[in-house]
Amino acid sequence: xxxxIKYVAFAVAALSAGSLGFAWRDLxxxxxxDSRAVNSLLGVKNAKAASPEQVFQQAYNQxxxxxxxxxxxxxxxxxxxxxxxxxxxxxxxxxxxxxAAQLFSEETTGNFxxxxxxxxxxxxGVRAAAVFEDGPAYAAGLRxxxxxxxxxxxxxxxxxxxxxxxxIKGKExxxxxxxxxxxxxxxxxxxxxxRARIVAPTxxxxxxxxSKVGYIAVSQFAEPTTMQFxxxxxxxxxxxxxxxxxxxxxxxxxxxxxxxxxxxxxxxDKVVVKMVxxxxxxxxxxxxxxxxxxxxYPVVVLMDENSASAAEIFxxxxxxxxxxxxxxxxxxxxxxxxxxxxxxxxxxxxxxIAKYYLPxxxxxxxxxDQDGIYIDGGLKPSVAVELDLDKDPEFGNPKSDNQxxxxxxxxxxxxxx
Amino acid sequence: MKGMNRTVVVLGGTALIAFTAVGGAxxxxxxxxxRRAEAEMPNFSGVGxxxxxxxxxxxxxxxxxxxxxxxxxxxxxxxxxPDDQKLASGAIRSMIGSLNDPKAMFLDKKQFASFQNARxxxxxxxxxxxxxxxxxxxxxxxxxxxxxxGALPEGTAEEALVSRVRVPRLMVSNVIPGSxxxxxxxxxxxxxxxxxxxxxxxxxxxxxxxxxxxxFKAKKITYSQLNLVRKEVRERTERALLPMRAMxxxxxxxxxxxxxxxxxxxxKRTTDLTKSVTAMSPxxxxxxxxxxxxxxxxxxxxxxxxxxGKTKVRIDLRNNTHGDFESLKAVLEKVAPKGTYGQFVTAxxxxxxxxxxxxxxxxxxxxxxxxxxxxxxxxxMFALxxxxxxxxxxxxxxxxxxRTLVDIVxxxxxxxxxxxxxxxxxxxxSTKVVMADKTEEVR
Numbered sequence: 001x002x003x004x005i006k007y008v009a010f011a012v013a014a015l016s017a018g019s020l021g022f023a024w025r026d027l028x029x030x031x032x033x034d035s036r037a038v039n040s041l042l043g044v045k046n047a048k049a050a051s052p053e054q055v056f057q058q059a060y061n062q063x064x065x066x067x068x069x070x071x072x073x074x075x076x077x078x079x080x081x082x083x084x085x086x087x088x089x090x091x092x093x094x095x096x097x098x099x100a101a102q103l104f105s106e107e108t109t110g111n112f113x114x115x116x117x118x119x120x121x122x123x124x125g126v127r128a129a130a131v132f133e134d135g136p137a138y139a140a141g142l143r144x145x146x147x148x149x150x151x152x153x154x155x156x157x158x159x160x161x162x163x164x165x166x167x168i169k170g171k172e173x174x175x176x177x178x179x180x181x182x183x184x185x186x187x188x189x190x191x192x193x194x195r196a197r198i199v200a201p202t203x204x205x206x207x208x209x210x211s212k213v214g215y216i217a218v219s220q221f222a223e224p225t226t227m228q229f230x231x232x233x234x235x236x237x238x239x240x241x242x243x244x245x246x247x248x249x250x251x252x253x254x255x256x257x258x259x260x261x262x263x264x265x266x267x268x269d270k271v272v273v274k275m276v277x278x279x280x281x282x283x284x285x286x287x288x289x290x291x292x293x294x295x296x297y298p299v300v301v302l303m304d305e306n307s308a309s310a311a312e313i314f315x316x317x318x319x320x321x322x323x324x325x326x327x328x329x330x331x332x333x334x335x336x337x338x339x340x341x342x343x344x345x346x347x348x349x350x351x352x353i354a355k356y357y358l359p360x361x362x363x364x365x366x367x368x369d370q371d372g373i374y375i376d377g378g379l380k381p382s383v384a385v386e387l388d389l390d391k392d393p394e395f396g397n398p399k400s401d402n403q404x405x406x407x408x409x410x411x412x413x414x415x416x417x
Numbered sequence: 418m419k420g421m422n423r424t425v426v427v428l429g430g431t432a433l434i435a436f437t438a439v440g441g442a443x444x445x446x447x448x449x450x451x452r453r454a455e456a457e458m459p460n461f462s463g464v465g466x467x468x469x470x471x472x473x474x475x476x477x478x479x480x481x482x483x484x485x486x487x488x489x490x491x492x493x494x495x496x497x498x499p500d501d502q503k504l505a506s507g508a509i510r511s512m513i514g515s516l517n518d519p520k521a522m523f524l525d526k527k528q529f530a531s532f533q534n535a536r537x538x539x540x541x542x543x544x545x546x547x548x549x550x551x552x553x554x555x556x557x558x559x560x561x562x563x564x565x566x567g568a569l570p571e572g573t574a575e576e577a578l579v580s581r582v583r584v585p586r587l588m589v590s591n592v593i594p595g596s597x598x599x600x601x602x603x604x605x606x607x608x609x610x611x612x613x614x615x616x617x618x619x620x621x622x623x624x625x626x627x628x629x630x631x632x633f634k635a636k637k638i639t640y641s642q643l644n645l646v647r648k649e650v651r652e653r654t655e656r657a658l659l660p661m662r663a664m665x666x667x668x669x670x671x672x673x674x675x676x677x678x679x680x681x682x683x684x685k686r687t688t689d690l691t692k693s694v695t696a697m698s699p700x701x702x703x704x705x706x707x708x709x710x711x712x713x714x715x716x717x718x719x720x721x722x723x724x725x726g727k728t729k730v731r732i733d734l735r736n737n738t739h740g741d742f743e744s745l746k747a748v749l750e751k752v753a754p755k756g757t758y759g760q761f762v763t764a765x766x767x768x769x770x771x772x773x774x775x776x777x778x779x780x781x782x783x784x785x786x787x788x789x790x791x792x793x794x795x796x797x798m799f800a801l802x803x804x805x806x807x808x809x810x811x812x813x814x815x816x817x818x819x820r821t822l823v824d825i826v827x828x829x830x831x832x833x834x835x836x837x838x839x840x841x842x843x844x845x846x847s848t849k850v851v852m853a854d855k856t857e858e859v860r
Contacts, residue, residue: 052487052505055829057480059509066824067516068763068837077479079515080508081486087507088494095486277495341489349486352495373659389651390644 056080078347090352091368092338098346114169115176115193117142118200124181125149125156126164135198140191142180149188150179170195199224205232207239208398213408214239217247217396221254221310226261233265233293243411244295245404246324247302249395253309253334256285263314264288266295266323270359273313275337277354298414299324300407303379304387308332316358316379325414326381327407333366333377383410483508502830513834519549519585520821526831528661531669533827536713536739537699542668543675544596544695545603546738548819549585549660586619587660587667589679590817591738591791596695601688603679605790605817609663610685611678616653617663626650697736707733707787710748712740712795717747724752724782733787735813740795742822749774749802754781758802759843761822770839772802784809793817798841805843 050058060080064073078097085095116135119126128146131138150156151167168176174195181188202225206215214236218225236244260272269289276282301315301324312331318324337354357363366377385406387393393400398408483505491498498504510523524532531541540546587609592599609617616622629646632638658666666675670692679686699711700719708723710716710732724730749758755777760769786800786809797816803809820841827833 050829052501053480053484055502055505056483056508057478059512059826059828059834060479062824062826062836063512063516066836066838067521068765068839069516069518070765071516073479075515076512077482080479080483080512083511083514084483084486084504084508085490086511087504088490088498093494278493336495339493341493343486349489351490351493353493355495389647390641392640392644
């Protein structure tokens with residue numbers, strides 16, 4: 001009798017172990033047992049309606065072999081995978097075919113070396129629209145509005161700016177020689193500049209003397225941004241401003257921790273953002289407890305549809321704790337976290353795995369239709385104003401930038417109250 | 418001794434259990450990998466698609482690839498995925514879109530339902546049918562027929578621009594008699610320009626904008642002139658409808674109003690229309706004795722019955738745009754003597770397929786076929802086939818110029834797609850259509 005039980009127990013244990021072995025692949029990857037594999041083992045044919053992969057395969061074959069023109073099988077499959085991911089209606093869940101996947105990883109790990117200047121079109125060559133103070137070009141004497149007329153002796157007049165940029169960029173530590181025309185100088189100057197890794201400033205500030213309003217533009221959230229933000233805030237504070245405009249327009253986001261650090265200047269030990277994922281994944285980011293600065297003046301955050309991710313969290317948190325008024329247009333609506341999964345054929349899938357929620361609990365996620373057209377989402381401004389493109393606006397110049405004008409007007413109105 | 422025995426049994430048992438587990442895993446390998454030839458499972462290893470043992474990744478089917486990516490999504494995506502079939506439809510939609518062919522269309526559930534209704538003679542919306550027409554090279558062939566929007570001259574800057582951005586225009590190909598559109602004077606060839614104050618996206622504006630940009634760079638126009646164009650683009654695109662969405666507004670729904678601005682040549686016409694259902698019996702004997710024929714299931718038996726004892730038959734092929742190929746073949750068996758009636762060609766490089774009537778009807782009557790530009794697709798092929806053998810006279814005006822054979826494929830979630838699979842060609846030196854007062858020769 002006892003032996004019988006033992007045998008049964010043994011049989012059960014063996015069977016369980018066998019099944020566990022069979023299903024190990026699925027359990028390891030965190031999913032249930034793959035019914036397709038079980039069916040395949042037991043020889044069960046799926047009697048129900050065609051499975052999605054069968055439906056897909058049929059259509060794929062139909063197009064590949066019956067369509068009246070030839071199609072490249074890989075292109076067709078890539079299109080299919082793109083459609084599979086975009087059918088979720090989430091603009092951030094994307095498929096990258098092998099070539100695009102490679103470009104994407106180059107872009108995100110990006111190693112570009114230059115001289116530390118931003119260039120724009122000019123009839124004679126290219127004009128230095130900005131020269132970064134920490135960069136090698138500045139050290140060599142290049143200044144804003146100088147015109148580069150030759151690169152390594154090659155004349156660049158009439159060349160597109162992009163092409164000139166390619167000439168100037170190169171391997172770190174190598175040299176490039178620029179021939180530069182400076183205003184008020186008869187002879188062009190030649191500068192030999194060593195290419196280096198360039199860290200573009202992410203925060204720039206201005207003070208508008210006529211309105212006594214400070215202006216800080218944050219272009220992204222990178223490692224040095226908090227330090228730069230503090231520095232620019234100090235600069236503005238020394239002018240005793242009536243108000244401050246923080247410009248988040250065209251800021252695509254960046255590091256969440258940096259945004260949280262910057263928010264610590266406004267609110268102490270408060271929830272900045274909640275992240276919620278599948279299977280109970282839950283994480284809350286809080287601001288630091290003792291880094292608040294006394295803002296003796298009202299603050300306005302300027303945003304547009306290109307303000308995304310960390311920029312929206314920054315703006316949304318200030319709104320939720322009544323620390324700032326939002327001016328501009330609705331923001332992009334990026335409220336999710338993605339992970340990139342490399343796939344077998346060197347393509348990859350970027351998949352949304354978690355969502356952000358603002359302290360107020362708002363989900364600002366962007367909704368699009370199947371054609372990718374915006375339906376809803378993003379932060380809504382308290383004072384809505386569209387950028388007037390007919391004025392040939394230059395961001396940060398109150399004369400042509402009507403959104404900035406509105407922001408200044410708003411912050412001054414609050415300063416009076 | 419007994420204790421020793423026990424230990425052996427326990428150890429042996431444990432080993433066996435462990436062995437079974439390994440065996441289970443091996444069995445799974447066999448199922449997933451070993452039987453690939455039969456089950457065609459890809460060589461994906463443990464963590465879904467993440468790792469690979471297959472360097473080139475070329476030995477598994479697209480379906481397996483789809484399956485693995487679907488599983489990845491179900492495991493990792495932030496929200497649960499309620500409907501797997503929607504994933505398949507999304508993938509198919511995108512494959513069809515990648516063909517960049519105005520005749521290849523993916524129709525969602527609602528669109529496909531009204532498409533099927535139209536084939537059965539129940540026209541929703543405003544009672545028109547529309548086709549996508551591409552400007553430029555792709556349309557050159559069609560331009561010879563009435564789909565013409567004027568093909569662009571080859572090698573022009575404009576053509577180069579068009580090839581960069583290809584968005585088809587939405588053109589009326591059929592107006593159902595008695596429909597709201599017919600009553601409002603909508604005509605075949607009208608192009609939907611604006612629907613309910615939404616601009617219907619087409620390439621023209623984009624061309625205009627790119628040209629303005631190029632002109633500005635070349636200093637031919639001023640900044641404020643460029644801005645005027647930019648402003649127009651902005652205003653239009655803020656309320657824009659892509660062609661498939663625009664089409665949906667015209668051909669789906671049975672109630673409600675829709676305001677459409679049509680382009681007819683350089684003229685713009687505005688119509689206020691109320692949607693309804695316009696019925697047009699697909700297969701019937703008309704009061705004047707003419708036959709209206711629809712190329713669908715049962716058409717062959719019906720026409721065979723109607724032909725009995727007649728020597729001359731008039732068939733009205735107007736407003737006839739949809740039909741299936743199987744039905745065309747079956748009908749031809751009943752109405753035409755045996756023979757080869759032209760062929761289907763593809764751009765795949767495959768051999769043309771002949772349109773063959775195997776047994777046929779040796780006692781076929783003479784036919785007069787009423788045609789106009791709403792005679793398209795299978796109906797047009799039917800007319801040309803009979804005419805090529807001198808079996809029929811075409812009366813009316815030129816046919817629509819759509820000789821593309823399509824497959825219409827329904828999908829499990831109610832959506833479906835239309836895929837061109839060949840072009841009909843027939844050996845005739847001229848296409849004669851007898852007009853009311855003259856004979857027009859076309860080639």
